[in-house]
Amino acid sequence: xxxxxxxxxxxxxxxxxxxxxxxxxxxxxxxxxxxxxxxxxxxxxxxxxxxxxxxxxxxxxxxxxxxxxxxxxxxxxxxxxxxxxxxxxxxxxxxxxxxxxxxxxxxxxxxxxxxxxxxxxxxxxxxxxxxxxxxxxxxxxxxxxxxxxxxxxxxxxxxxxxxxxxxxxxxxxxxxxxxxxxxxxxxxxxxxxxxxxxxxxxxxxxxxxxxxxxxxxxxxxxxxxxxxxxxxxxxxx
Amino acid sequence: xxxxxxxxxxxxxxxxxxxxxxxxxxxxxxxxxxxxxxxxxxxxxxxxxxxxxxxxxxxxxxxxxxxxxxxxxxxxxxxxxxxxxxxxxxxxxxxxxxxxxxxxxxxxxxxxxxxxxxxxxxxxxxxxxxxxxxxxxxxxxxxxxxxxxxxxxxxxxxxxxxxxxxxxxxxxxxxxxxxxxxxxxxxxxxxxxxxxxxxxxxxxxxxxxxxxxxxxxxxxxxxxxxxxxxxxxxxxx
DNA sequence: CCAAAAGTGTTAGGGTTACACCCATGT
DNA sequence: ACATGGGTGTAACCCTAACACTTTTGG
Numbered sequence: 305x306x307x308x309x310x311x312x313x314x315x316x317x318x319x320x321x322x323x324x325x326x327x328x329x330x331x332x333x334x335x336x337x338x339x340x341x342x343x344x345x346x347x348x349x350x351x352x353x354x355x356x357x358x359x360x361x362x363x364x365x366x367x368x369x370x371x372x373x374x375x376x377x378x379x380x381x382x383x384x385x386x387x388x389x390x391x392x393x394x395x396x397x398x399x400x401x402x403x404x405x406x407x408x409x410x411x412x413x414x415x416x417x418x419x420x421x422x423x424x425x426x427x428x429x430x431x432x433x434x435x436x437x438x439x440x441x442x443x444x445x446x447x448x449x450x451x452x453x454x455x456x457x458x459x460x461x462x463x464x465x466x467x468x469x470x471x472x473x474x475x476x477x478x479x480x481x482x483x484x485x486x487x488x489x490x491x492x493x494x495x496x497x498x499x500x501x502x503x504x505x506x507x508x509x510x511x512x513x514x515x516x517x518x519x520x521x522x523x524x525x526x527x528x529x530x531x532x533x534x535x536x537x538x539x540x541x
Numbered sequence: 542x543x544x545x546x547x548x549x550x551x552x553x554x555x556x557x558x559x560x561x562x563x564x565x566x567x568x569x570x571x572x573x574x575x576x577x578x579x580x581x582x583x584x585x586x587x588x589x590x591x592x593x594x595x596x597x598x599x600x601x602x603x604x605x606x607x608x609x610x611x612x613x614x615x616x617x618x619x620x621x622x623x624x625x626x627x628x629x630x631x632x633x634x635x636x637x638x639x640x641x642x643x644x645x646x647x648x649x650x651x652x653x654x655x656x657x658x659x660x661x662x663x664x665x666x667x668x669x670x671x672x673x674x675x676x677x678x679x680x681x682x683x684x685x686x687x688x689x690x691x692x693x694x695x696x697x698x699x700x701x702x703x704x705x706x707x708x709x710x711x712x713x714x715x716x717x718x719x720x721x722x723x724x725x726x727x728x729x730x731x732x733x734x735x736x737x738x739x740x741x742x743x744x745x746x747x748x749x750x751x752x753x754x755x756x757x758x759x760x761x762x763x764x765x766x767x768x769x770x771x772x773x774x775x776x777x778x
Numbered sequence: 779c780c781a782a783a784a785g786t787g788t789t790a791g792g793g794t795t796a797c798a799c800c801c802a803t804g805t
Numbered sequence: 806a807c808a809t810g811g812g813t814g815t816a817a818c819c820c821t822a823a824c825a826c827t828t829t830t831g832g
Contacts, residue, residue, distance in 0.1 A: 725812080
């Protein structure tokens with residue numbers, strides 16, 4: 305056995321913080337928790353936790369997300385590593401931020417209650433502890449970029465959804481209005497939606513057709529277009 | 542003073558690994574070092590080091606880069622956090638990868654020698670230790686993306702450069718050929734280049750005009766276009 | 779019958795691509 | 806004079822954005 309050459313290296317707690325996006329058919333929202341421990345007890349915060357020895361970063365982020373939502377196999381993507389010296393007043397930590405997209409109706413209510421968590425509209429967030437605001441800003445940017453590049457956001461919707469709902473989601477992500485006709489054309493031309501013959505009448509008398517995301521078609525497209533990808537650009541501001 | 546609530550948290554060495562791009566007017570290259578310590582002694586590796594207590598992640602990456610190149614104020618951007626459990630056989634570490642763009646003629650030769658470092662063409666790299674190949678792939682993707690979105694790569698060139706040289710650089714980044722006329726039009730329409738009246742005659746009898754990157758114009762543009770940004774897209778594959 | 783949301787096509791303009799010839803000069 | 810790389814313009818096409826009316830149906 306070799307001696308451990310890393311003997312004299314500094315070691316740090318590695319935190320994972322998760323930005324959790326949800327969509328309630330109206331607004332894009334974030335799930336935040338109210339800290340019940342010091343420091344910053346009683347203030348709003350992203351859900352987070354510390355890396356443990358037997359898990360990768362991805363696994364840890366996933367574990368932390370499950371802890372709050374009860375959900376497994378959630379869409380989760382690493383965002384950025386935050387490592388300012390004084391970002392945590394207790395002790396020097398570094399934090400890898402992840403963001404996730406979940407179906408807002410789909411989480412475990414008891415767990416959310418246990419953590420005093422609440423959904424906040426993305427454009428009306430409370431103050432957040434530490435550098436969590438920076439993390440949220442980064443996540444918003446990433447989500448916008450992602451939505452511009454590939455059909456994203458299906459994770460935020462129920463299995464079946466209408467085109468007006470999907471448009472509403474994109475409008476929340478871009479914080480702008482989109483033209484109905486152009487939106488439909490573009491999203492349908494991506495060829496990853498499957499129309500059902502059911503109608504959703506909750507929001508209109510006429511009713512809107514329900515669509516389903518066809519992940520087979522999506523995978524096929526991704527494979528064919530080798531990375532260049534399906535493209536959905538935000539309008540120019 | 543509060544008791545440290547993080548008392549029972551696991552702690553890990555946090556590595557920084559840097560992907561160093563350079564360009565020799567012909568090919569895009571990476572600066573790699575030959576490890577002179579175990580494990581994997583004698584094998585090629587990215588330049589790396591460990592985070593210390595008194596520096597942020599960015600500062601650490603910058604320190605490590607200076608250690609190898611002698612250069613300060615280098616273009617440096619965080620890439621991704623790598624944290625597989627067994628990525629380092631010595632001990633569980635996590636690594637935040639950074640990539641940087643430097644002028645290939647501009648580094649300290651002695652230091653490079655001290656680390657047995659060498660420039661490798663991007664399309665002819667040796668085997669790398671640990672997960673460094675994954676890091677390089679991620680960096681290539683990021684650079685390509687960045688070049689498509691904004692005028693990048695001036696960091697890789699000397700202060701004055703010709704348009705054919707710049708085109709050569711973009712061609713290396715995209716690994717494809719570009720049309721001379723279209724390239725010129727697009728790059729000049731970005732309005733961030735300043736023409737000098739000097740000519741570079743090293744590569745042709747006629748000589749090519751030298752240009753300079755005008756960072757004032759660039760900043761102005763960035764400000765005006767609020768993020769949407771100057772756009773330079775790669776051709777479709 | 780009417781209010782309210784869903785659904786549908788066309789046109790004009792801007793941007794991207796494809797493409798070929800002349801210029802300057804060192805040898 | 807000629808070989809070598811540098812420099813220039815235009816036309817076709819495609820994609821995007823702008824835009825208004827009809828359909829359905831619950832109340």
